[in-house]
Amino acid sequence: MTPAQYIARLKRNEVPPVVLFLGQEAYERRRCRQALILATVGADQSAITQHDFSQTSLTEVIDDARAMNLFVSRRLILATSAEAALPRTGKGVSDDDDDDGPSGSGGGDGLDSLAAYLKNPSPDVTLVFEATRFDFEGDDKRKTDRIRKFFSAIPDAVEFKRHTLEEARQEAQAMLRRAQVTILPSALEVLIESLGADVSRLFTEIEKLSLYGQTGHPINEDDIASLIPDARETTIFALVNALGRRDRTKALGILDTLCRDGEYLPLALSFLSTQFRTALIAKEANLRTSQQIQGHFSKQGIPMWGSRAEQVAQTMGKFTKEQLERGMKLIFEADRALRSPRPDDRIVMESFVAALTA
Numbered sequence: 001m002t003p004a005q006y007i008a009r010l011k012r013n014e015v016p017p018v019v020l021f022l023g024q025e026a027y028e029r030r031r032c033r034q035a036l037i038l039a040t041v042g043a044d045q046s047a048i049t050q051h052d053f054s055q056t057s058l059t060e061v062i063d064d065a066r067a068m069n070l071f072v073s074r075r076l077i078l079a080t081s082a083e084a085a086l087p088r089t090g091k092g093v094s095d096d097d098d099d100d101g102p103s104g105s106g107g108g109d110g111l112d113s114l115a116a117y118l119k120n121p122s123p124d125v126t127l128v129f130e131a132t133r134f135d136f137e138g139d140d141k142r143k144t145d146r147i148r149k150f151f152s153a154i155p156d157a158v159e160f161k162r163h164t165l166e167e168a169r170q171e172a173q174a175m176l177r178r179a180q181v182t183i184l185p186s187a188l189e190v191l192i193e194s195l196g197a198d199v200s201r202l203f204t205e206i207e208k209l210s211l212y213g214q215t216g217h218p219i220n221e222d223d224i225a226s227l228i229p230d231a232r233e234t235t236i237f238a239l240v241n242a243l244g245r246r247d248r249t250k251a252l253g254i255l256d257t258l259c260r261d262g263e264y265l266p267l268a269l270s271f272l273s274t275q276f277r278t279a280l281i282a283k284e285a286n287l288r289t290s291q292q293i294q295g296h297f298s299k300q301g302i303p304m305w306g307s308r309a310e311q312v313a314q315t316m317g318k319f320t321k322e323q324l325e326r327g328m329k330l331i332f333e334a335d336r337a338l339r340s341p342r343p344d345d346r347i348v349m350e351s352f353v354a355a356l357t358a
Contacts, residue, residue: 003028006158010039016156017121020082021130022148023160027171027200029132032158033078040076040126047072053084058110062117065127074124082131083143085110086150115153129154136161165305168197175203179210183219189305190224239268240275240315243327248357255349265345266338269352273331279315280324289313330355 001009009016015036021029041047051061061079069075121127131147134140136159148157163171169192176183183191195201209219239258242251258268278297287293290309297304304312319327334352338345 001156001158003032003158003160006032006156007035010035013039015039015126017125018118018127018154018156019129020148020151020154020157021128021132021160022144022157024132024135025160025162025200026132027203029130029160030200032160036126036128037076041072041074044072047075049075049077051077051079053079053081058085059113061127062110062113065117065125066122075126077125077127078130079128080130081133082129082151083133083147085129086147111150111153114151118153118155132160163197163199165192165197165303168192168199168202171199172202172206175206179206181206181210181219183209187218187220187224192305240272240311240318243318243353243356246357248353251353251357252350255346255353259346265349266335269331269334269338269349273328273335275311275315276319276324276327276331278312279319280321280328282312283316283321283324287316327356 006019021032023029037048049064051064053061056079061077065075065077117127129151131144131151134143134147136144151157169188172188172192176188191205192202195205209223212219212223239251239254242254258265282293282296285296287296290313293312294304294309297309330352334348337348337351
């Protein structure tokens with residue numbers, strides 16, 4: 001089930017006796033935890049017991065859930081690192097995903113105890129297994145599937161998947177309203193983009209912005225770039241604009257700012273490469289507006305949100321197809337120079353700027 005569905009069940013006082021929390025997304029997991037605590041033990045912290053499967057066995061956790069407690073009327077048991085409960089595979093690593101199911105002797109007794117407990121769970125005890133190490137995509141998918149299969153006896157599982165860009169935008173807007181922070185729409189796009197649509201990090205940064213926002217003026221792009229280190233790519237985009245205008249003085253000044261801010265210059269070059277390559281693809285596809293760019297790349301499964309598409313459109317407007325192709329060649333040469341023995345990354349990047357603005 002989704003986090004929203006789980007919270008809705010808790011509000012109806014439908015609390016599953018055992019639940020599996022699966023996935024890395026921290027913000028929704030924190031919300032579900034808070035809702036669960038409110039629905040079960042309330043403010044009584046003494047009624048919450050925590051276990052770590054890296055130090056405790058599954059059998060011990062089940063034994064604790066069955067134990068009587070004379071001091072509290074209701075208990076909540078949080079068992080973290082649930083992936084560590086899986087038995088080791090033949091290769092000797094507990095998180096190996098080459099095995100389709102649990103093997104070895106470590107999980108048999110624990111699974112039997114869990115199955116028996118699920119048939120007759122202790123009244124007024126809620127048991128939560130948290131497996132948060134792996135995600136649902138890429139190489140982690142098979143590992144997550146293996147964890148799900150190991151705990152398949154648990155009927156209620158909450159999946160904490162990463163938010164889409166649109167979901168992250170909606171959550172950020174709701175956070176800003178609650179924090180009473182006024183932010184320009186363009187600055188919000190920069191904030192979401194720079195944090196990779198990570199809602200947990202958005203929550204942290206918006207809390208900081210709520211203090212800064214007490215100055216009375218709306219948060220703008222410059223504020224984001226100053227207050228949030230990951231927003232430095234806005235400075236890199238300013239470098240793209242300067243290069244497009246053939247403004248060598250401005251481009252070198254921005255490069256100096258990146259160096260003083262401690263920017264990792266190969267990463268900056270990587271961003272420039274992505275910007276030029278995307279703009280070149282858009283030109284070859286005869287795309288003209290940011291809406292066309294966003295639709296074209298989205299159909300191909302490439303994430304492209306509004307502000308990003310606008311940046312690509314602006315880059316297309318500043319460079320001809322031939323200039324973009326020449327820029328890609330210069331980026332390749334600069335990247336090769338950065339990988340070879342050289343006196344300073346800055347010298348390589350300054351040479352790149354000089355060549356591109358010649």
